[in-house]
Each structure stands twice: as structure tokens, then as C-alpha cells.
Amino acid sequence: MDDSNKIFGTIPDKMPGGEADTPELIQLGEKLYFEKRLSANNTQSCNSCHNIIGKAPGVDNLPTSPGAFGKNGVRNSPTVLNAGFHLAQFWDGRAKDLKEQAKGPILNPVEMAMPSAAEVEKKIGEISEYQDLFAKAYSDSSMKENSKISSVNMKKITYDNIVGAIAAFERTLKTQDRFDDFQKGDYKALSAEEQEGLEKFLTTGCVTCHVGPLLGGNSFRKLGQINPYENTNDKGRQDLTKNPADAFVFKVPSLRNVAITGPYFHDGKTTTLEEAVKKMAYLQLGKELSESDTKSIVTFLKTLTNKN
Incomplete structure (x- = not known):
């Protein structure tokens, strides 16, 4: 899984800014x-x-x-x-x-x-x-x-x-999960089905936004890149910057622990992870995922759950 290592890397041992923390x-x-x-x-x-x-x-x-x-x-x-x-x-x-x-x-x-x-x-x-x-x-x-x-x-x-x-x-609140183990070379940390889900995550295009060690958290993106999001009340970064180009732009959330941090999106209106995956594919990529592809991606995402 060379692509996985290049795209995600691993979570650093310490968070920035904590050099003088005692x-x-x-x-x-x-x-x-x-x-x-x-x-x-x-x-x-x-x-x-x-x-x-x-x-x-x-x-x-x-x-x-x-x-x-x-x-x-x-x-x-x-x-x-x-x-x-x-x-x-x-x-x-x-x-x-x-x-x-x-x-x-x-x-x-x-x-x-x-x-x-x-x-x-x-x-x-x-x-x-x-x-x-x-x-x-x-x-x-x-x-x-x-x-x-x-x-x-x-x-x-x-x-x-x-x-x-x-x-x-x-700065001490850091997760550790099986995907970390996998990224560090323990390829048995993920089952065959979970690795298939990772491959589906990559090939579907989820990594257009969800990249880096946190699988997100490192960029801002418009919610509704291809198809508009149903809730248009919150203008996102536009309210902060006053720039119309920032309408519906939000920070891309990290996917670490995503299986247990629902409900989803900035408004919390999406209840299940399966629904969130389907919506993201449709809104951001213009794709309608099959049930099997959705299930496969969710299977991978569950490996991002903190084991501590």
C-alpha cells in the first residue's frame, strides 16, 4: 500500500506548540x-x-x-x-x-x-x-x-x-488506531475486507479532500462542490471573510474516530456514517455509490477508531 503511505503518512508523536508544555x-x-x-x-x-x-x-x-x-x-x-x-x-x-x-x-x-x-x-x-x-x-x-x-x-x-x-x-489528546499500525508496516492490522475498503476509499476519490495523517483537518473546501448541499442557511467561511467565493466553505473534518463521532457535517443533520459517505460522494464528487461500495468504505473508516 505505497499509495496509502504517500497520501496519509502517520500521525506525529507530538502536536505543534507544545515544546514548552510541562x-x-x-x-x-x-x-x-x-x-x-x-x-x-x-x-x-x-x-x-x-x-x-x-x-x-x-x-x-x-x-x-x-x-x-x-x-x-x-x-x-x-x-x-x-x-x-x-x-x-x-x-x-x-x-x-x-x-x-x-x-x-x-x-x-x-x-x-x-x-x-x-x-x-x-x-x-x-x-x-x-x-x-x-x-x-x-x-x-x-x-x-x-x-x-x-x-x-x-x-x-x-x-x-x-x-x-x-x-x-x-495537545495531549491524541488517538491511536489500527490504521496507524497499518501505516507503520503492520499490514495484518487490517483485514482483507478493510484493505479493500481502503482501496475503494482511494479509487472513489475521497482523498480529493481527506488526505494527510488525520485524513482531513488540513484544508478548506466548499460543501456541495458538484451538487448543492440541502442546508444553505450557514454560509461557512463567507460569514468570516465576507468573500462570496467562501460561501459554503468549511474546514474538511478529520476522519479519525469518524465511526463514533456522529452525527455528521457542520449542522449535525446526517445521522449515520453510511449516509454521510453517500452524501459526500454525491455532493463533492458527483457519484452515486452502490450499497456495496458504501459498505466497503465504511468498513475501512471503522479502522480509524481510537483503540486507547
Whole structure:
């Protein structure tokens, strides 16, 4: 499967941006990731929409997610697993990295609904255990590798430091699956049927968009390249860039864990993986897949499920 190795490669050992991450910073970030007091009414944490408890795939498996006060967002919550490898964050790519992404939901009135960054700092700063954790995570010794950071400022509980710690923890959230083993030379990791599904994935043209180690996450594409998508309410990147050429353009999602991260697409309106595969072939490639071809591709996609 030389083509497979050239097209996909393997997931790197570490995510970019984590060179100065320390155990203390990651520990703080993990606690903050599950911290419901980061929401206005103490009901919502990062994990509420991006569930990683047990073997959860980093999503809530809902079409769209309810926020602190019960109102739903307009887009499906993408998985947090492997997110740091993406070229940008959110469906429209409006955040350049995990740290910038983490700033959004806490202050979003529909999501965690905190009124301001200053209120977040005040609320977390009044919790004694965080005073100790921040001092350890942002001390001279733990941050000595990053000479650009002032040790005086880093000891403070600031909004920037809060989201920086969350990002550090999220950089540890990486999948490992049988396709990784296959890509590294263990060709028995996939059955004959699964390898046939991989071949069908390649020859059908799915790799027009879903390439690289994550099988996606590294480009923006118009949804409805050949045939228009049924839901035209969300203009995608056009709302961000104001460029009509970006209408219905979204980040191509990663296919890692795709079998367990439904429902699918930015609006969460597609329930099953089989339906998603058929729709993608029709919308993006102008092809109507047979049941057997659809089943074959889905068989391969299931090998991308995290085994950790």
C-alpha cells in the first residue's frame, strides 16, 4: 500500500506548540478542561460538548450542543481529539490554534456565557486551589524553556494563562488506531475486507479532500462542490471573510474516530456514517455509490477508531 503511505503518512508523536508544555501546566489544563465554574451558572465545562471521559470520542454526539442556559449553538461540536494537528480551529477556521479557540466558548453567550475575561479571572482567582496550581504551572522553573515569557506575569491567573493551560492539556489528546499500525508496516492490522475498503476509499476519490495523517483537518473546501448541499442557511467561511467565493466553505473534518463521532457535517443533520459517505460522494464528487461500495468504505473508516 505505497499509495496509502504517500497520501496519509502517520500521525506525529507530538502536536505543534507544545515544546514548552510541562507536567504542571498540563495538569492545570486538565482541571480547567473539566471546570464547570468557567461557565456563568457553573453547569458547563469544555467537556460538556467535547466529552473525553472513558473512551468518549471528544464530542457529545448531538446535532448541536446546548449551552449553559439551554440554548443550542448553530454548528455541530467537532472532536477535540487530534485537534491541535488541524490547520485551524472551528468549522470556519476562525481560530488559528487551540489557545485561540479556547478563548471563544467561555465568553460565548450561547455556550459558557461568562460576561468578560475579567470576570473569569476574578472567579477562578478566588479559588484557593487554583492559586497554587497556577503558581506551579507558570513558575520560573516550569517555564524556563520559554524565555519570552515574564515569570512575574505568568504567575497571575489571567485569561490568557487559563486558555493557555487548557490548550496544553488538549495537545495531549491524541488517538491511536489500527490504521496507524497499518501505516507503520503492520499490514495484518487490517483485514482483507478493510484493505479493500481502503482501496475503494482511494479509487472513489475521497482523498480529493481527506488526505494527510488525520485524513482531513488540513484544508478548506466548499460543501456541495458538484451538487448543492440541502442546508444553505450557514454560509461557512463567507460569514468570516465576507468573500462570496467562501460561501459554503468549511474546514474538511478529520476522519479519525469518524465511526463514533456522529452525527455528521457542520449542522449535525446526517445521522449515520453510511449516509454521510453517500452524501459526500454525491455532493463533492458527483457519484452515486452502490450499497456495496458504501459498505466497503465504511468498513475501512471503522479502522480509524481510537483503540486507547
